[in-house]
Amino acid sequence: MRFLVAIAVRNLLRNTARTALTGAAVLFGVAILILGWGLVDGIDENVLRSARGSYAGDLILRPDGYPDDGMRYPLADAKPLSDALRARLDAVGPWTARTAVPARLVIGAEAQRITIWGVDEATEAKVFNRQGWVIEGVFPNSERLDVALGSSLARLLEAEVGDSVVLEARTRDGAINALGYTVSAIVKSDNSSMDALGVWMPLARLDELAVLQGVATHVAVLVPKDTATAARTLSGFGFTALTLAEECEDLIAMNRIRRKGLGVIVGMILLIAGAGIANTVIMAAFERIREIGTLLALGMSRRHVSLLFLFEGGIMGLFAGLAGVALGSGAVLYFQTHGIDLSSELENVGANMAVATMIYTHFSWPPIFVALGFGVSIAILASIWPARLASSTVPADAVRAD
Amino acid sequence: MICQLVGVKKTYPMGELTVVALNGIDVGVDEGEFTVFAGPSGSGKTTALNLIGCLDRPTSGQVLLDGRDVATLGDDALGQVRARRIGFIFQSFNLIPVLTAAENVELALRLAGLDKGRKEKVEQALVDVGLKDFMGRRPNQLSGGQQQRVAIARALVKKPAIIIADEPTANLDSQNGEAILDLMRQMNERDRITFLFSTHDPMVMARARRVVRLKDGAIVGDERLA
């Protein structure tokens, strides 16, 4: 048996160009499966990470009836937090309230519809540690009339730190109000829609512009564990609580479709690889018909001749698969630490969706075993029929073939 | 009698027609013979050798090996018979290109299930054919004459009942052909190894001790030389 493997290996090395070409299909199939899998797994994680770190925490509360699609932020629907709710929140974990106000930002001759996020200076940092954010300048504090601009918005308006802007908004009562501010920071928050349309300022300052009367539109809570139970204890105070998973359900569902798409693509690549391998093995069998005849004449059993070709397919599949594993997991590991920066792409499509601007792939072992298993199986399966063909020749005809 | 064809007929389908390669021949080979099947191209030499060598089955008639009808054996059993009892030398040498001279010879021992003292046997066989210094070479690093010597060593090493050689000198120049024949003849005389070979070359025929003449799939002569 070891002798058969040795012959198989040497036969593969006989025509290295052909072996490499055939193996390349398996290699790429395996690599793409692993990278794609790591990416799709990564996207799930990134969606959650981005939402958690930019606005939702582990649990997000919105006033009952307040839209949760992230497209509209009606101040009319905002509500104050009752003392009972505050008490419950204190019991659950660190929390902070925010109030979103639709507004118009004017800079020079340019104007743009934006959303102002009023943040509570006292509690904001307990929930949002701003890890992974890139902040140029100083995040605004209530001492001054400062605002922070989302990085994409700033680029669109060509705004810089130190620029003066005017914000125009309706108060909770519907009156139009406008005030001038200084841009003290430009923020890349790892949430594409907030970076594109968001302006941050302390709640105390926003109160002057929009006369909030103590209402909030969002409450983000950090819950160490059992978010679902926590969500239940927080409902019924005029606010609706969603866990992070519920909040991101649509995005995760979209990713499930991606997962299927990946399966189809990889399936097709491996199918092509299988056809290539079958073709290579058949060609080898025809080229080596006299050799096969000789092996049979010397008394090798048909089963062993067949095995020889299966080994050739299998060994090629194994090495191509291992190369694919190296390439695929190398890429996954690289992008796991370095990430893929999608911010410019997302700007180009004018993304309104709240998605992560940095995608970090996720490394895990299952895709490696699955991909390698697939690669080798395809290679062996594709060799079965040619192997049988090769081993079923009449030795008398085979030895005299020219 | 080592092997015998009894009323053997072999036909090949050729589209609508059938080609009669052997038309019911009777011939046997005894131990120690140095016999040639002689005849023009297409006379049925290869077909007859292949049947005696159990590489193919007759359309009708019997192939007897050691007195036993091989028709009762399945493909793998027949393979075992070939592996243990029959050595082959082919016109185009038919060495396994990815194996060295020594490995080619070793392969025959492995397939015959002869594992004891394999290394020594391989070495001895290659020394016997004068290739002591070429054991590690691959076929493409050997001349035609050297390749055919490896083939002889491969056939010889397992001490078969008979060595069958289909036109062993046809792909060699006359000098190399002579040398190969000398080697075969020497092994026949010294070690009483039975050889059955074929040729269409009168010079080669003259070297045999028995000449069986074939024409159009029939035996037309059978003579013993001195």
Ligand SMILES: Nc1ncnc2c1ncn2[C@@H]1O[C@H](COP(=O)(O)OP(=O)(O)O)[C@@H](O)[C@H]1O
């Ligand atoms: N596999 C085959 N298919 C069809 N015809 C064959 C086959 N093998 C041999 N023949 C025919 O059988 C006849 C005898 O062939 P062969 O035994 O090769 O003769 P020789 O070896 O004396 O040249 C020839 O007419 C040849 O064409």
Ligand SMILES: [Mg+2]
């Ligand atoms: Mg012939």
